[in-house]
Amino acid sequence: MIRVYNTLTRRLEDFETREPGKVGMYVCGPTVQSEPHVGHGRGAVAFDVIRRYLTWRGYEVTYVRNITDIEDKIIAAAAETGESTESLAERMGARFADAYRGLGVLAPDHEPKASEHIEEIIDLTSRLIDRGLAYASDGDVYFRVSALESYGKLSGTRPEELRAGYRIEVGESKIDPLDFALWKGAKPGEPYWESPWGPGRPGWHIECSAMAGKYLGNxxxxxxxxxxxxxxxxxxEIAQSEGASGEPLARYWLHNxxxxxxxxxxxxxxxxxxxxxxxxxxRGGQAMRLLFLRAHYRSPIEYSSELLDDAEEALSRLVRFRERVAPGEPDQAALERFREIMDDDFSTPEAVSLMFDLVREGNRIADAGGDAASLAGAVEEIVAVLGIFDALPAPDEIPDVSAVAERFGVTSSGAEAIEDLIEMRRVARAERRFEEADAIRTALEGAGVQLEDGPDGTRWVRL
RNA sequence: GGCGACGUGGCCGAGUGGUUAGGCGCGGGUCUGCAAAACCCGUUACACCGGUUCGAUUCCGGUCGUCGCCUCCA
Structure with missing residues:
Protein backbone atom coordinates (compact mmCIF):
# COMPACT_ATOMS: atom_id res chain seq x y z
CA MET A 1 0.00 0.00 0.00
CA ILE A 2 1.35 3.38 -1.00
CA ARG A 3 1.24 6.07 1.66
CA VAL A 4 1.31 9.73 0.72
CA TYR A 5 1.49 12.89 2.75
CA ASN A 6 -1.61 14.95 2.04
CA THR A 7 -1.30 18.69 2.64
CA LEU A 8 -5.08 18.79 3.03
CA THR A 9 -5.01 16.66 6.17
CA ARG A 10 -1.35 17.14 7.08
CA ARG A 11 -1.00 13.44 7.51
CA LEU A 12 0.25 10.37 5.75
CA GLU A 13 -2.68 8.61 4.14
CA ASP A 14 -3.24 5.37 2.30
CA PHE A 15 -3.28 6.02 -1.40
CA GLU A 16 -6.62 4.95 -2.82
CA THR A 17 -7.36 6.07 -6.34
CA ARG A 18 -10.64 7.35 -7.74
CA GLU A 19 -10.66 4.45 -10.17
CA PRO A 20 -8.82 1.20 -9.52
CA GLY A 21 -5.52 1.07 -11.36
CA LYS A 22 -5.76 4.61 -12.69
CA VAL A 23 -4.21 7.83 -11.49
CA GLY A 24 -5.16 11.31 -12.62
CA MET A 25 -2.46 13.80 -11.74
CA TYR A 26 -2.37 17.56 -12.21
CA VAL A 27 0.77 19.51 -11.46
CA CYS A 28 0.97 23.27 -11.59
CA GLY A 29 3.43 24.23 -14.26
CA PRO A 30 5.17 27.53 -14.63
CA THR A 31 4.01 30.98 -15.51
CA VAL A 32 6.22 31.48 -18.52
CA GLN A 33 7.46 34.94 -17.73
CA SER A 34 11.22 34.43 -17.31
CA GLU A 35 14.04 31.90 -17.42
CA PRO A 36 13.55 28.62 -15.53
CA HIS A 37 15.71 28.31 -12.43
CA VAL A 38 16.81 25.46 -10.19
CA GLY A 39 13.63 25.71 -8.12
CA HIS A 40 11.45 25.05 -11.14
CA GLY A 41 13.60 22.04 -11.92
CA ARG A 42 13.23 20.65 -8.44
CA GLY A 43 9.46 20.70 -8.57
CA ALA A 44 9.35 19.21 -12.04
CA VAL A 45 11.69 16.38 -11.05
CA ALA A 46 9.81 15.67 -7.82
CA PHE A 47 6.54 15.03 -9.60
CA ASP A 48 8.21 13.34 -12.54
CA VAL A 49 9.57 10.71 -10.17
CA ILE A 50 6.19 10.27 -8.51
CA ARG A 51 4.63 9.78 -11.91
CA ARG A 52 7.32 7.31 -12.98
CA TYR A 53 6.99 5.39 -9.74
CA LEU A 54 3.21 5.11 -9.96
CA THR A 55 3.59 3.91 -13.52
CA TRP A 56 6.18 1.37 -12.38
CA ARG A 57 3.73 0.20 -9.72
CA GLY A 58 1.29 -0.60 -12.48
CA TYR A 59 -0.98 2.40 -12.47
CA GLU A 60 -2.17 3.94 -15.67
CA VAL A 61 -1.21 7.55 -15.04
CA THR A 62 -2.68 10.56 -16.81
CA TYR A 63 -0.30 13.39 -16.15
CA VAL A 64 -1.30 16.98 -16.78
CA ARG A 65 1.02 19.93 -16.35
CA ASN A 66 -0.23 23.31 -17.43
CA ILE A 67 1.46 26.36 -18.85
CA THR A 68 0.18 29.69 -17.65
CA ASP A 69 0.86 31.93 -20.58
CA ILE A 70 -1.35 34.90 -19.86
CA GLU A 71 -1.01 36.69 -16.57
CA ASP A 72 -0.10 40.08 -15.12
CA LYS A 73 3.58 39.24 -14.75
CA ILE A 74 3.85 38.22 -18.36
CA ILE A 75 2.17 41.40 -19.49
CA ALA A 76 4.60 43.42 -17.40
CA ALA A 77 7.66 41.47 -18.59
CA ALA A 78 6.59 41.71 -22.22
CA ALA A 79 6.08 45.44 -21.89
CA GLU A 80 9.65 45.70 -20.66
CA THR A 81 11.19 43.82 -23.56
CA GLY A 82 8.82 45.42 -26.03
CA GLU A 83 7.53 42.15 -27.39
CA SER A 84 4.03 40.72 -27.39
CA THR A 85 2.88 38.53 -24.51
CA GLU A 86 2.47 35.65 -26.99
CA SER A 87 6.05 36.00 -28.17
CA LEU A 88 7.47 36.17 -24.66
CA ALA A 89 5.37 33.26 -23.45
CA GLU A 90 6.37 31.15 -26.41
CA ARG A 91 10.04 32.00 -26.02
CA MET A 92 10.06 31.20 -22.30
CA GLY A 93 7.91 28.14 -22.82
CA ALA A 94 10.60 26.78 -25.09
CA ARG A 95 13.23 27.51 -22.45
CA PHE A 96 11.21 25.54 -19.92
CA ALA A 97 10.82 22.67 -22.34
CA ASP A 98 14.61 22.58 -22.83
CA ALA A 99 15.22 22.64 -19.10
CA TYR A 100 12.74 19.84 -18.44
CA ARG A 101 14.32 17.73 -21.16
CA GLY A 102 17.78 18.39 -19.77
CA LEU A 103 16.66 17.14 -16.38
CA GLY A 104 15.07 14.03 -17.83
CA VAL A 105 11.52 15.11 -17.01
CA LEU A 106 9.07 13.16 -19.16
CA ALA A 107 6.60 15.08 -21.28
CA PRO A 108 3.15 15.28 -19.73
CA ASP A 109 0.18 13.56 -21.37
CA HIS A 110 -1.48 16.95 -21.62
CA GLU A 111 0.18 20.33 -21.44
CA PRO A 112 -2.69 22.79 -21.68
CA LYS A 113 -2.17 26.51 -22.01
CA ALA A 114 -4.38 29.07 -20.32
CA SER A 115 -4.70 31.11 -23.50
CA GLU A 116 -6.18 28.11 -25.30
CA HIS A 117 -8.87 27.51 -22.68
CA ILE A 118 -10.55 30.88 -22.46
CA GLU A 119 -13.89 29.34 -23.29
CA GLU A 120 -13.69 26.87 -20.41
CA ILE A 121 -12.56 29.66 -18.12
CA ILE A 122 -15.51 31.84 -19.08
CA ASP A 123 -17.88 28.90 -18.58
CA LEU A 124 -16.53 28.19 -15.15
CA THR A 125 -16.68 31.84 -14.19
CA SER A 126 -20.30 32.04 -15.36
CA ARG A 127 -21.19 28.99 -13.34
CA LEU A 128 -19.69 30.53 -10.22
CA ILE A 129 -21.72 33.69 -10.78
CA ASP A 130 -24.86 31.61 -11.27
CA ARG A 131 -24.23 29.84 -8.00
CA GLY A 132 -23.80 33.12 -6.16
CA LEU A 133 -20.12 32.49 -5.51
CA ALA A 134 -18.86 35.24 -7.77
CA TYR A 135 -19.87 38.70 -8.89
CA ALA A 136 -19.07 40.99 -11.77
CA SER A 137 -17.90 44.45 -10.89
CA ASP A 138 -16.64 47.10 -13.26
CA GLY A 139 -15.51 44.67 -15.95
CA ASP A 140 -13.83 42.39 -13.40
CA VAL A 141 -15.27 39.25 -11.88
CA TYR A 142 -14.41 38.27 -8.32
CA PHE A 143 -14.83 35.14 -6.29
CA ARG A 144 -16.86 35.83 -3.14
CA VAL A 145 -14.76 34.19 -0.45
CA SER A 146 -17.32 34.80 2.27
CA ALA A 147 -19.85 32.67 0.36
CA LEU A 148 -17.77 29.53 0.69
CA GLU A 149 -17.70 28.18 4.19
CA SER A 150 -14.82 25.79 3.62
CA TYR A 151 -12.45 28.49 2.37
CA GLY A 152 -9.03 28.07 3.95
CA LYS A 153 -9.13 24.32 4.44
CA LEU A 154 -5.96 23.59 2.51
CA SER A 155 -3.70 26.27 3.92
CA GLY A 156 -5.23 26.23 7.39
CA THR A 157 -5.93 29.92 7.29
CA ARG A 158 -9.10 31.58 8.51
CA PRO A 159 -10.58 34.39 6.44
CA GLU A 160 -11.02 36.69 9.40
CA GLU A 161 -7.34 36.42 10.18
CA LEU A 162 -6.36 37.03 6.60
CA ARG A 163 -8.42 40.17 6.35
CA ALA A 164 -6.27 42.04 8.80
CA GLY A 165 -3.54 43.80 6.94
CA TYR A 166 -4.70 42.77 3.51
CA ARG A 167 -4.06 45.26 0.81
CA ILE A 168 -6.16 46.02 -2.21
CA GLU A 169 -4.52 46.88 -5.50
CA VAL A 170 -5.33 50.25 -6.95
CA GLY A 171 -8.26 50.07 -9.33
CA GLU A 172 -9.75 46.90 -7.95
CA SER A 173 -13.39 46.84 -7.17
CA LYS A 174 -13.72 44.00 -4.69
CA ILE A 175 -16.37 43.85 -2.04
CA ASP A 176 -14.19 41.95 0.40
CA PRO A 177 -10.40 42.31 0.37
CA LEU A 178 -10.10 38.52 0.32
CA ASP A 179 -12.10 38.18 -2.87
CA PHE A 180 -9.87 37.32 -5.77
CA ALA A 181 -10.19 37.93 -9.49
CA LEU A 182 -11.58 35.29 -11.82
CA TRP A 183 -11.62 37.69 -14.71
CA LYS A 184 -9.81 40.96 -15.13
CA GLY A 185 -11.09 43.68 -17.40
CA ALA A 186 -8.48 44.81 -19.90
CA LYS A 187 -6.86 48.18 -19.46
CA PRO A 188 -5.91 50.08 -22.60
CA GLY A 189 -3.09 48.34 -24.46
CA GLU A 190 -3.45 45.04 -22.64
CA PRO A 191 -4.20 41.79 -24.44
CA TYR A 192 -7.81 40.70 -24.10
CA TRP A 193 -10.51 38.22 -25.00
CA GLU A 194 -14.18 39.04 -25.33
CA SER A 195 -16.39 37.91 -22.47
CA PRO A 196 -19.89 38.47 -21.06
CA TRP A 197 -18.28 41.03 -18.74
CA GLY A 198 -16.41 42.88 -21.45
CA PRO A 199 -12.93 42.45 -22.87
CA GLY A 200 -10.41 41.03 -20.43
CA ARG A 201 -8.26 38.09 -19.38
CA PRO A 202 -8.42 35.32 -16.79
CA GLY A 203 -7.32 35.86 -13.22
CA TRP A 204 -4.35 33.85 -12.02
CA HIS A 205 -6.01 30.84 -10.41
CA ILE A 206 -8.95 30.12 -12.65
CA GLU A 207 -7.01 28.54 -15.51
CA CYS A 208 -5.90 25.63 -13.35
CA SER A 209 -9.45 24.94 -12.20
CA ALA A 210 -10.72 25.06 -15.76
CA MET A 211 -8.00 22.88 -17.25
CA ALA A 212 -7.83 20.35 -14.43
CA GLY A 213 -11.58 19.96 -14.75
CA LYS A 214 -11.42 19.55 -18.48
CA TYR A 215 -8.65 16.95 -18.59
CA LEU A 216 -9.20 15.09 -15.33
CA GLY A 217 -12.72 15.81 -14.12
CA ASN A 218 -13.76 16.09 -10.47
CA GLU A 237 -8.27 26.67 -7.06
CA ILE A 238 -10.14 24.56 -4.55
CA ALA A 239 -12.61 27.37 -3.93
CA GLN A 240 -13.32 27.77 -7.64
CA SER A 241 -13.56 24.12 -8.57
CA GLU A 242 -15.40 22.89 -5.54
CA GLY A 243 -17.62 25.95 -5.51
CA ALA A 244 -18.68 25.23 -9.07
CA SER A 245 -19.05 21.45 -8.85
CA GLY A 246 -19.86 20.83 -5.23
CA GLU A 247 -17.39 18.00 -5.32
CA PRO A 248 -13.79 17.74 -4.10
CA LEU A 249 -11.25 18.88 -6.67
CA ALA A 250 -8.53 16.36 -5.84
CA ARG A 251 -8.02 13.56 -3.34
CA TYR A 252 -4.37 14.14 -2.43
CA TRP A 253 -2.51 17.44 -2.41
CA LEU A 254 1.26 17.08 -2.67
CA HIS A 255 3.74 19.92 -2.34
CA ASN A 256 7.43 19.97 -3.01
CA ARG A 283 27.39 20.34 -16.25
CA GLY A 284 24.50 18.38 -17.67
CA GLY A 285 21.37 17.40 -15.78
CA GLN A 286 22.21 14.02 -14.26
CA ALA A 287 24.08 15.26 -11.20
CA MET A 288 21.46 17.94 -10.66
CA ARG A 289 18.72 15.33 -10.75
CA LEU A 290 20.61 13.13 -8.29
CA LEU A 291 21.09 16.14 -6.03
CA PHE A 292 17.32 16.67 -5.97
CA LEU A 293 16.63 13.00 -5.29
CA ARG A 294 19.00 12.77 -2.36
CA ALA A 295 16.59 14.83 -0.27
CA HIS A 296 12.93 14.09 0.31
CA TYR A 297 10.68 15.99 -2.07
CA ARG A 298 8.93 17.82 0.77
CA SER A 299 12.10 19.07 2.46
CA PRO A 300 13.68 22.34 1.55
CA ILE A 301 17.09 21.80 -0.02
CA GLU A 302 20.14 23.93 -0.40
CA TYR A 303 21.70 24.51 -3.78
CA SER A 304 25.32 25.43 -4.32
CA SER A 305 27.97 24.68 -6.84
CA GLU A 306 29.85 22.68 -4.20
CA LEU A 307 26.82 20.49 -3.56
CA LEU A 308 26.56 19.87 -7.27
CA ASP A 309 30.26 18.85 -7.27
CA ASP A 310 29.42 16.47 -4.47
CA ALA A 311 26.56 14.96 -6.45
CA GLU A 312 28.81 14.64 -9.50
CA GLU A 313 31.23 12.49 -7.51
CA ALA A 314 28.39 10.28 -6.33
CA LEU A 315 27.05 10.05 -9.87
CA SER A 316 30.46 8.98 -11.06
CA ARG A 317 30.37 5.94 -8.75
CA LEU A 318 27.08 4.96 -10.29
CA VAL A 319 28.28 5.53 -13.84
CA ARG A 320 31.39 3.42 -13.26
CA PHE A 321 29.38 0.58 -11.80
CA ARG A 322 27.01 0.57 -14.76
CA GLU A 323 29.97 0.46 -17.12
CA ARG A 324 31.55 -2.32 -15.13
CA VAL A 325 28.72 -4.79 -14.59
CA ALA A 326 26.18 -5.69 -17.27
CA PRO A 327 22.67 -5.92 -15.86
CA GLY A 328 20.84 -9.23 -15.69
CA GLU A 329 17.51 -10.33 -14.29
CA PRO A 330 16.94 -7.88 -11.39
CA ASP A 331 17.40 -9.06 -7.85
CA GLN A 332 13.83 -9.37 -6.56
CA ALA A 333 14.65 -8.79 -2.90
CA ALA A 334 16.26 -5.47 -3.83
CA LEU A 335 13.27 -4.40 -5.88
CA GLU A 336 10.94 -5.40 -3.06
CA ARG A 337 12.95 -3.18 -0.73
CA PHE A 338 12.79 -0.37 -3.28
CA ARG A 339 9.03 -0.75 -3.43
CA GLU A 340 8.68 -0.54 0.36
CA ILE A 341 10.84 2.55 0.43
CA MET A 342 9.04 4.37 -2.36
CA ASP A 343 5.61 3.32 -1.09
CA ASP A 344 6.44 5.38 1.97
CA ASP A 345 5.67 8.81 0.52
CA PHE A 346 8.13 8.42 -2.34
CA SER A 347 11.22 8.38 -0.15
CA THR A 348 13.83 8.88 -2.84
CA PRO A 349 16.68 9.55 -0.34
CA GLU A 350 16.31 6.03 0.96
CA ALA A 351 16.01 4.73 -2.58
CA VAL A 352 19.27 6.43 -3.45
CA SER A 353 20.80 4.95 -0.34
CA LEU A 354 19.61 1.49 -1.36
CA MET A 355 20.96 2.04 -4.84
CA PHE A 356 24.43 2.80 -3.50
CA ASP A 357 24.24 -0.19 -1.19
CA LEU A 358 23.62 -2.31 -4.27
CA VAL A 359 26.49 -0.64 -6.09
CA ARG A 360 28.87 -1.37 -3.25
CA GLU A 361 27.73 -4.96 -2.93
CA GLY A 362 27.93 -5.40 -6.68
CA ASN A 363 31.45 -4.01 -6.78
CA ARG A 364 32.43 -6.29 -3.92
CA ILE A 365 31.15 -9.32 -5.78
CA ALA A 366 32.79 -8.21 -9.01
CA ASP A 367 36.09 -7.64 -7.16
CA ALA A 368 35.89 -11.23 -5.98
CA GLY A 369 35.24 -12.42 -9.52
CA GLY A 370 31.58 -13.23 -8.87
CA ASP A 371 28.44 -12.51 -10.81
CA ALA A 372 26.78 -9.24 -9.87
CA ALA A 373 24.41 -9.13 -12.83
CA SER A 374 21.23 -9.40 -10.74
CA LEU A 375 22.33 -6.54 -8.51
CA ALA A 376 23.21 -4.50 -11.58
CA GLY A 377 19.79 -5.38 -12.94
CA ALA A 378 18.14 -4.02 -9.80
CA VAL A 379 20.25 -0.87 -9.98
CA GLU A 380 19.21 -0.46 -13.58
CA GLU A 381 15.54 -0.68 -12.72
CA ILE A 382 15.82 1.74 -9.82
CA VAL A 383 17.82 4.15 -11.92
CA ALA A 384 15.12 4.03 -14.58
CA VAL A 385 12.34 4.85 -12.12
CA LEU A 386 14.41 7.68 -10.70
CA GLY A 387 15.09 8.81 -14.25
CA ILE A 388 18.69 9.71 -13.57
CA PHE A 389 20.10 8.78 -16.94
CA ASP A 390 17.24 10.26 -18.88
CA ALA A 391 18.76 13.58 -17.93
CA LEU A 392 21.43 15.18 -20.05
CA PRO A 393 24.95 13.85 -19.37
CA ALA A 394 27.75 16.26 -18.64
CA PRO A 395 29.18 17.59 -21.89
CA ASP A 396 32.09 15.34 -22.83
CA GLU A 397 34.58 17.86 -23.95
CA ILE A 398 37.94 16.36 -24.68
CA PRO A 399 40.56 18.00 -22.50
CA ASP A 400 43.25 19.94 -24.30
CA VAL A 401 46.42 17.81 -24.16
CA SER A 402 48.37 19.61 -26.88
CA ALA A 403 51.09 20.73 -24.48
CA VAL A 404 51.54 17.16 -23.22
CA ALA A 405 51.57 15.80 -26.77
CA GLU A 406 54.21 18.27 -27.77
CA ARG A 407 56.36 17.48 -24.76
CA PHE A 408 56.39 13.77 -25.56
CA GLY A 409 56.67 14.19 -29.31
CA VAL A 410 53.16 13.07 -30.18
CA THR A 411 51.91 14.68 -33.37
CA SER A 412 48.23 13.75 -33.20
CA SER A 413 45.65 15.85 -31.37
CA GLY A 414 42.46 15.52 -29.36
CA ALA A 415 41.32 12.08 -28.27
CA GLU A 416 43.80 10.49 -30.64
CA ALA A 417 46.68 12.23 -28.89
CA ILE A 418 45.49 10.83 -25.57
CA GLU A 419 45.35 7.34 -27.06
CA ASP A 420 48.84 7.78 -28.52
CA LEU A 421 50.19 8.93 -25.18
CA ILE A 422 48.57 5.95 -23.47
CA GLU A 423 50.27 3.66 -26.01
CA MET A 424 53.60 5.37 -25.45
CA ARG A 425 53.18 4.85 -21.72
CA ARG A 426 52.21 1.21 -22.24
CA VAL A 427 55.44 0.57 -24.10
CA ALA A 428 57.45 2.37 -21.42
CA ARG A 429 55.78 0.27 -18.71
CA ALA A 430 56.36 -2.94 -20.63
CA GLU A 431 60.02 -2.03 -20.76
CA ARG A 432 59.92 -1.13 -17.10
CA ARG A 433 60.82 2.48 -17.75
CA PHE A 434 58.43 3.52 -14.99
CA GLU A 435 59.79 7.00 -14.57
CA GLU A 436 58.86 7.89 -18.13
CA ALA A 437 55.49 6.12 -17.85
CA ASP A 438 54.67 8.05 -14.69
CA ALA A 439 55.79 11.30 -16.28
CA ILE A 440 53.25 10.81 -19.06
CA ARG A 441 50.50 9.99 -16.59
CA THR A 442 51.31 12.97 -14.38
CA ALA A 443 51.40 15.28 -17.36
CA LEU A 444 48.01 14.04 -18.55
CA GLU A 445 46.59 14.51 -15.06
CA GLY A 446 47.79 18.07 -15.21
CA ALA A 447 45.79 18.47 -18.41
CA GLY A 448 42.64 17.01 -16.85
CA VAL A 449 42.96 13.42 -17.99
CA GLN A 450 42.94 10.62 -15.43
CA LEU A 451 44.37 7.25 -16.44
CA GLU A 452 43.11 3.98 -15.02
CA ASP A 453 44.99 0.75 -15.59
CA GLY A 454 42.70 -2.24 -15.73
CA PRO A 455 42.86 -5.87 -16.83
CA ASP A 456 41.78 -4.84 -20.34
CA GLY A 457 44.34 -2.10 -20.68
CA THR A 458 44.27 1.55 -19.80
CA ARG A 459 41.28 3.81 -20.06
CA TRP A 460 40.99 7.50 -19.43
CA VAL A 461 38.40 9.73 -17.85
CA ARG A 462 38.07 13.46 -17.43
CA LEU A 463 39.16 14.70 -14.05
C1' G B 1 1.30 38.97 14.81
C1' G B 2 -1.32 34.22 12.47
C1' C B 3 -0.31 29.32 10.23
C1' G B 4 3.44 25.63 9.23
C1' A B 5 8.21 23.15 8.86
C1' C B 6 12.83 22.26 10.82
C1' G B 7 17.43 22.10 14.09
C1' U B 8 21.56 14.99 13.09
C1' G B 9 28.82 13.57 12.79
C1' G B 10 33.85 18.20 8.58
C1' C B 11 29.68 19.10 4.65
C1' C B 12 24.92 17.34 2.41
C1' G B 13 21.06 14.36 4.05
C1' A B 14 17.73 9.80 5.73
C1' G B 15 15.83 7.24 9.80
C1' U B 16 14.65 4.90 14.50
C1' G B 17 12.11 4.11 21.63
C1' G B 18 17.38 -0.12 22.92
C1' U B 19 20.75 -2.97 17.19
C1' U B 20 25.09 -0.02 10.25
C1' A B 21 21.31 5.06 6.44
C1' G B 22 23.61 6.74 2.04
C1' G B 23 26.75 10.34 -0.61
C1' C B 24 30.94 13.73 -0.45
C1' G B 25 35.44 14.95 2.28
C1' C B 26 39.45 13.36 5.48
C1' G B 27 42.87 9.40 7.77
C1' G B 28 44.60 4.23 7.55
C1' G B 29 44.67 -0.42 4.83
C1' U B 30 44.01 -4.31 0.61
C1' C B 31 45.06 -4.50 -4.64
C1' U B 32 48.78 -2.17 -8.02
C1' G B 33 55.81 -1.39 -10.27
C1' C B 34 53.50 3.36 -8.52
C1' A B 35 48.80 5.58 -9.17
C1' A B 36 43.56 5.73 -10.36
C1' A B 37 39.22 2.78 -9.79
C1' A B 38 37.10 -0.83 -6.50
C1' C B 39 36.84 -2.94 -1.67
C1' C B 40 37.82 -2.92 3.92
C1' C B 41 38.50 -0.09 8.58
C1' G B 42 38.24 4.57 11.07
C1' U B 43 36.34 9.74 11.60
C1' U B 44 29.83 7.69 15.12
C1' A B 45 26.10 12.55 15.56
C1' C B 46 21.41 13.62 16.87
C1' A B 47 20.37 22.48 19.50
C1' C B 48 19.42 23.33 24.95
C1' C B 49 16.46 22.31 29.55
C1' G B 50 12.89 19.43 31.96
C1' G B 51 9.37 15.13 31.86
C1' U B 52 7.50 10.00 30.56
C1' U B 53 10.31 5.20 30.30
C1' C B 54 14.22 -0.15 32.58
C1' G B 55 16.14 2.80 28.40
C1' A B 56 15.08 8.81 24.10
C1' U B 57 18.41 11.34 19.03
C1' U B 58 13.44 9.11 18.42
C1' C B 59 7.41 10.42 22.64
C1' C B 60 5.51 15.00 25.74
C1' G B 61 6.36 20.19 27.54
C1' G B 62 9.37 24.49 27.50
C1' U B 63 13.70 27.59 25.76
C1' C B 64 16.79 29.27 21.92
C1' G B 65 17.69 29.38 16.71
C1' U B 66 16.68 28.83 11.34
C1' C B 67 13.35 28.73 7.29
C1' G B 68 8.60 28.95 4.50
C1' C B 69 3.53 30.93 3.65
C1' C B 70 0.30 35.11 5.01
C1' U B 71 2.09 39.93 -1.76
C1' C B 72 4.16 37.44 -7.43
C1' C B 73 6.66 32.77 -7.07
C1' A B 74 8.07 25.55 -8.35
Missing part, protein backbone atom coordinates in the same frame (compact mmCIF):
# COMPACT_ATOMS: atom_id res chain seq x y z
CA UNK A 219 -12.07 14.30 -7.63
CA UNK A 220 -8.95 13.26 -9.50
CA UNK A 221 -6.13 11.68 -7.55
CA UNK A 222 -3.11 13.90 -7.15
CA UNK A 223 -2.73 17.63 -7.36
CA UNK A 224 0.85 18.79 -7.07
CA UNK A 225 2.89 21.95 -6.98
CA UNK A 226 5.43 23.92 -5.01
CA UNK A 227 4.75 24.57 -1.34
CA UNK A 228 4.67 28.27 -2.12
CA UNK A 229 1.49 27.68 -4.11
CA UNK A 230 -0.53 26.34 -1.18
CA UNK A 231 -1.79 29.82 -0.46
CA UNK A 232 -3.30 31.53 -2.24
CA UNK A 233 -3.09 29.63 -5.53
CA UNK A 234 -4.23 26.16 -4.52
CA UNK A 235 -6.62 27.44 -1.90
CA UNK A 236 -8.31 29.50 -4.58
CA UNK A 257 9.86 21.90 -0.81
CA UNK A 258 11.71 24.96 -2.00
CA UNK A 259 15.28 25.26 -3.17
CA UNK A 260 17.38 27.56 -1.05
CA UNK A 261 20.37 29.60 -2.03
CA UNK A 262 22.52 30.65 0.89
CA UNK A 263 19.87 29.47 3.31
CA UNK A 264 17.01 31.39 1.76
CA UNK A 265 14.45 30.56 -0.84
CA UNK A 266 15.52 30.85 -4.44
CA UNK A 267 13.28 33.58 -5.70
CA UNK A 268 12.98 35.49 -8.89
CA UNK A 269 11.54 38.55 -7.22
CA UNK A 270 14.48 38.70 -4.84
CA UNK A 271 16.91 38.27 -7.70
CA UNK A 272 18.32 35.21 -5.99
CA UNK A 273 18.21 32.54 -8.66
CA UNK A 274 20.46 30.15 -10.51
CA UNK A 275 19.34 29.58 -14.07
CA UNK A 276 18.89 25.98 -15.11
CA UNK A 277 20.15 26.62 -18.61
CA UNK A 278 23.57 27.59 -17.27
CA UNK A 279 23.88 24.42 -15.22
CA UNK A 280 22.52 22.13 -17.91
CA UNK A 281 24.82 23.43 -20.61
CA UNK A 282 27.85 23.45 -18.34
Missing amino acids: GFDIHGGGSDLIFPHHEN GMVNLGGEKMSKSEGRVVDLATILSG
